[in-house]
Amino acid sequence: MGQIDLPEGVRVQTRIDGGPEDFEVGMPMRLEADVVATDEDGTEYCGFKFVPQSTSSTRSTP
């Protein structure tokens, strides 16, 4: 979990992807979509998370 300040002035309390050693306070982050759950019929539910801006696009993006 972390708090992200958006350029528009809104602060979101949100999932951030990685371990404690991957982040520091004040680090630029970017939004990514990911799958948060999959139904028994294979339906994927899409959510969002933030990752450090320097991270290359990841595995879990649907």
Place this chain on the structure above:
Amino acid sequence: MNREVYVIGVGMHPFTKGYVPLRDMYFTAGVGALEDAGLKFRDIGCLYNGYIGGGMMEGVGYAKDLGMTGLPVVHVENASATGSSAFREAVWAVSGGAADVAMAMGFDDMARIGMPRRKPPPGRKKAVPGFENILLPAGFFAMWAVRRMHEAGTTVETFAAIAAKNWNHARHNPMAQRRADHEITVEEVLAAPMVAYPHTAMMACTSGAGAACAIVATREWAKRLASGRPLVKVVASQLQSEVYSQGHVFLGAVVGPASSTERTAQLAYEEAGLGPKDLSLVHVHDAFPIEELMYYELLGICGPGEGDRLVHDGDTAIGGRIPFSTDGGLTARGHPGRPTGLAQVWDATRQLRGEQGPFQVPGARNALVHMMGAGSVCAIHILQRE
């Protein structure tokens, strides 16, 4: 308050991880408080039950085991501040003249309290798994702690020292859920499994079950039943919900903005006509050590950024200048949710009477009890030995 109000009886069922029927815990806490006060249930003018889990009218049903006298029974709920809110209602009933003697009861079992159920969307059989609007306390307080470390240079050892102190306070408390058989060290707390950095399992409050009860009454009743014991007066009763401020967190704030504690404490100090320097002991909503550390400052015990020094100097341990969580706090006494605020009243009352033996604060005169309820409210009472 219109009339003076006194705590005349307290009772508890020990907080426990094991299974005990709630009905039994309710009865034990209720009879304990009645015997402590020297009363029969027929003397109770009204009863406030605090709980979250369970079905409709659960509290009314359990109260029948204590007696069926026709007294008014009401259900109170304010998340973790439920016990404190039930206590406040009882205090107000006596203060306002609705009753001369009132009982507040808190009971619950965390094992039966789950996440809210979701409805399936149209055309689907199963609910969509939720991931928004959910933030568990462990994650929330980890954010507080990391921010504190960033801004004030607080170390993980300081958090561990607060937890170790509270574990050691609980060692001789017969009502505590976590009673270690040896002196707990900072190293041991740090070596426990990580829950959410920087908090380990020994820094996290417990999940369990329990019940706690307090009886309050007018001065006349208190004096009649004192039987040589000092009177314990309720000199402040305050409860506040959130006030909007710039940067307000609306969802998942768990205990609401830190300013809630500052504001509620200010009102309580004004009502009691005393200040933080006059307190002998304090109980707070210390679900994780970062909370206790923050409340040192928000309650005005020390200045902003000075809390770490209190820990290192041993000021907040029994024997120190201003002991916090003298019964073990949420970390070690336990936090079954609803009874917790009344467990604080149990300890505070007995401390002020000088009855806590191996974990007694010598010469205790004023005790402040503080609880946060997620959603959010802050409740603060100040009790005073007369």
